[in-house]
Amino acid sequence: MMEKEKHDLLIFNGTILTLNSNYDIIEDGIVGITNGVLKRIEARNKDKELPKSQQVLDASGGIIMPGxxxxxxxxxxxxxxxxxxxxxxxxxxxxxxxxxxxxxxxxxxxxxxxxxxxxxxxxxxxxxxxxxxxxxxxxxxxxxxxxxxxxxxxxxxxxxxxxxxxxxxxxxxxxxxxxxxxxxxxxxxxxxxxxxxxxxxxxxxxxxxxxxxxxxxxxxxxxxxxxxxxxxxxxxxxxxxxxxxxxxxxxxxxxxxxxxxxxxxxxxxxxxxxxxxxxxxxxxxxxxxxxxxxxxxxxxxxxxxxxxxxxxxxxxxxxxxxxxxxxxxxxxxxxxxxxxxxxxxxxxxxxxxxxxIGLWDQVGSLEAGKRADIIIIDTKRPHLTPIYNPYSHIVYAASGSDVRDVIIDGRIVMKDRRILTFDVEEVMRDVRRESAHLARGFPLTRG
Ligand SMILES: [Zn+2]
Missing domain, CATH: 3.20.20.140 (Metal-dependent hydrolases)
Structure with a gap:
């Protein structure tokens, strides 16, 4: 793409696990997203400025991987x-x-x-x-x-x-x-x-x-x-x-x-x-x-x-x-x-x-042309320190609560563990209220 063209969102300062067919891992990588599509996945060039973007997300040295x-x-x-x-x-x-x-x-x-x-x-x-x-x-x-x-x-x-x-x-x-x-x-x-x-x-x-x-x-x-x-x-x-x-x-x-x-x-x-x-x-x-x-x-x-x-x-x-x-x-x-x-x-x-599920042409890996479904894992945690093999950490040491940010179709849906698309507190309140009605008539197993 032309260098002048602006991304909607740029993610930088993280290790990218592409999960492409070569299993490429890009240290200090950048990901550029435009119109919900992955346009740029590459190593950062320290001699150059970051590509232009409306929004910028610093991965703080964490792992950037497919959702x-x-x-x-x-x-x-x-x-x-x-x-x-x-x-x-x-x-x-x-x-x-x-x-x-x-x-x-x-x-x-x-x-x-x-x-x-x-x-x-x-x-x-x-x-x-x-x-x-x-x-x-x-x-x-x-x-x-x-x-x-x-x-x-x-x-x-x-x-x-x-x-x-x-x-x-x-x-x-x-x-x-x-x-x-x-x-x-x-x-x-x-x-x-x-x-x-x-x-x-x-x-x-x-x-x-x-x-x-x-x-x-x-x-x-x-x-x-x-x-x-x-x-x-x-x-x-x-x-x-x-x-x-x-x-x-x-x-x-x-x-x-x-x-x-x-x-x-x-x-x-x-x-x-x-x-x-x-x-x-x-x-x-x-x-x-x-x-x-x-x-x-x-x-x-x-x-x-x-x-x-x-x-x-x-x-x-x-x-x-x-x-x-x-x-x-x-x-x-x-x-x-x-x-x-x-x-x-x-x-x-x-x-x-x-x-x-028939979506391989759209998601599942970080490759140019696919839809931008991305998560960032916060690796600055005792149970993820040090990192020798990111795959090992994700499967054997990390848990869902280590996910810091979530991007779906190029849109930031969760930032710093806060969901931006709906009111989670309200949903929990609603479900708690309904739970009494649901449980009524059932012998609860509390034994
Ligand atoms: Zn089932």
Missing amino acids: IINTHTHAPMTLFRGLADDLPLLTWLHKYIFPLEGKLTFDLVYKGTLLACAEMILSGTTTFCDGYFYEDAVAHATRQAGMRGVLGQGIIDFPAPGVPDPAENIRHAERFLESWQGETSLIIPCLFCHSVYTCTEKTLRSAHRLAEQVGVLFQIHTAETQEEVRKVKKERGVSPIQYLYRIGILERETLLVHVIWVDETDLECVKKSQASISVTTESEMKLASGIAPLPSFLAKGIKVGLGTDGCASNNNLDMFREMDTTAKLHKVVSLDPTVLDARTVLTLTTAEAAKT
Whole structure:
């Protein structure tokens, strides 16, 4: 670009982790942003003045890196955090989650999502992939927060929040896609079928056809529990993944969530179809669902991203914790400390994560031409001193609270840990007030 041209925002005085295909690290780097696009990523030339810019942000020697991507969550479930823990999966689902969801309204989902956005921004997440009901409310809240969201309207063959008649579920999803497609570049609408065991073949096929026609991502929980695999094999003759493959739903725009109880043939189907996988380690551990064979996915060249899942089963949205737990879990189960090294794990929340949700041409790395989703990590802290290997620090030592600034689409959304797009205190007050109503009628587990 012409030297005279002014950037909108210039970040300087930090170590840039580009997460590009060469994994370039730029010491004392500068990042120039114009119209939400990364225009300049380079080492500072000490002999020259800084390039001109409307706004300047001093990274104070910290780490400048791509914003974190959470590839699977149900944002409004922040409303249920800690209300029902340490329970068998079916009790948790039928005695708590489903009845609780019966109390949801558009307004509650909006507030729960804003709360989730606050937590995500404060822990460095700039993009999240969501699947829930009242997804319209999720989209409005995400836009208010200034986050990038790949948002899936939920489809299930049971009465659901906002969709009391399951016969209307596809039509409802279609309306959601219509109202958000192309509305704003930050909201990318998509579809989220709950699972094979809660959707009929007709529903799965219709939903997938719709996703294909509009050209959006199709998400589905798959092979999460042994019970699910047994049930699907009994009712549909093959495993959930082979069933999806058989009915033509497994393809490049499909994101399979969990994928724990699988065999070689299942993985071959995923590989052949070029579908992607989201692994939500902490939630899968907490619900005792099992351990997804993540190293095998990577060895096969399957696209994988990490996610938190909803707050009712995690119970937080901090992707730094998710990275740390994922790396350590796979080391201990394989009794091999070389499995899932820190840099590989970081790609599962940045570059590789972007590929799983179809956004690799826009985000996931810091490269000229991409959208400017950036976080700055404050490294002047005892637990991050000294720094030999920034990847190691991010995965094993840092936490979400070390993120100092967040930029999404070129806009500063958090500065010095203060969120600038909405009033977080007010959102917390609102949710606290609603929590009594939500908890009423449920035996709280305080034991
Ligand atoms: Zn989920």
